[in-house]
Amino acid sequence: xxxxxxxxxxxxxxxxxxxxxxxxxxxxxxxxxxxxxxxxxxxxxxxxxxxxxxxxxxxxxxxxxxxxxxxxxxx
Numbered sequence: 334x335x336x337x338x339x340x341x342x343x344x345x346x347x348x349x350x351x352x353x354x355x356x357x358x359x360x361x362x363x364x365x366x367x368x369x370x371x372x373x374x375x376x377x378x379x380x381x382x383x384x385x386x387x388x389x390x391x392x393x394x395x396x397x398x399x400x401x402x403x404x405x406x407x408x
Contacts, residue, residue: 336348369400372400373397373400373401376393376396376397376400377397379393380393380394380397
């Protein structure tokens with residue numbers, strides 16, 4: 334959005350309210366994404382400790398791929 338110069342207290346309040354409403358949404362989404370990133374990181378770290386090709390390795394790999402699919406591929 335483009336904003337014109339603020340010329341009144343009411344306009345300033347509208348801009349502030351608009352910013353706060355969008356900032357709350359940003360923080361909510363950021364928290365959700367951060368939680369998903371942590372889950373992926375944990376799965377990847379666990380996968381690194383396993384032998385490639387082992388059953389456990391493949392299970393962790395599939396869980397990581399399924400988790401990515403379930404989050405809509407945002408990560």
